[in-house]
Amino acid sequence: MEIIRSKAFTASRAWGAKDIANMDGITTRLHWTDQPYKWHINDGEEVFVVLDGIVEMLYKQDGQERSVTLHSGDIFYASVGTEHVAHPNGEARILVIEKEGSV
Known part of the structure; x- marks a missing residue:
């Protein structure tokens, strides 16, 4: 059992993670x-x-680059084969659920 206060979480480098x-x-x-x-x-x-912050998610759909702004509480679902990149606006805390060892 563990309680995690996501807004207090930081890492020593960008995209640092807590498993x-x-x-x-x-x-x-x-x-x-x-x-x-x-x-x-x-x-x-x-x-x-x-979970915290604002993230611009760029992704490719039908060969076109698109963008959506995600705010706290927003969820982006990347189906198999979705090319994407996240650009935070300042600090952000993000929960990621994916196959073990994924990029």
């Missing part, structure tokens, strides 16, 4: 960042929940 759970190969991790990630495609599906 919360691994359920049959599906990981749940809390990330802190103040820097963009990199364009990538996960090995499977990904659920990306903004």
